[in-house]
Amino acid sequence: MNLATTIHMLQGRGFRMTTVRRFLLQTFKDTKAPLSANDLIGILKKAHLECNRTTVYRELTFLVEQTLLRAVDFGDGAKRYELAGGEHHHHFICSNCKAVSDVNLKNDLEQQERILEKILGATIESHSLEFFGICKNCGTK
Ligand SMILES: [Zn+2]
Ligand SMILES: [Zn+2]
Structure with missing residues (x-):
């Protein structure tokens, strides 16, 4: 969804489009990695x-x-955000420099989900999975 469509949709739902709201949406569209509230404040x-912290x-x-x-x-106490509705993916987070990359898994975890469903007798609707390690830049130092 492009920015204009998103804005249109929000206005259609009866919400105001403030400068900050527009700016945040634009920032998320322009940024590849997930952003925390602190990142956005910066x-x-x-x-x-x-824009004060509460507003953000x-x-x-x-x-x-x-x-x-x-x-x-990412389990480090800082909640991060990314645009929803994109292609399903995972993240790799460098434990050293905290760089975040999107990761796609071949066949993803469908087979594992079916196995788990059998074991649990449950229906699995979604999953999230992050990988942690040392990135290429940090590893070659
Ligand atoms: Zn790194
Ligand atoms: Zn997945």
Whole structure:
């Protein structure tokens, strides 16, 4: 979905399009890696947009509720966000420099999900999986 379509959809749902909201959506579209609230506060500051911490958190919650963003958790206490609705993928996070790359798995985990469903007698609807290690840049130092 492009930015104009996203904005149109939000307005259609009766929501206002503020400068900050538009800027955040644009930032997520332009950025490959998931972003934390702190990352965004830094980016807003650099763009000379006045926005306090509470507003950023409120915007993030709002955009998750509108299923435009998805929260990703790398287990380090900082919640990060990325655009929802993209192709299903995983992440690789460098434990040293914290660089994040998107990872696609061949055949993904469908077979494992079917096996788990049998074991658990449950229906698995989704999964999230992150890989941690040392990236190419950090490994060759
Ligand atoms: Zn690294
Ligand atoms: Zn997967």
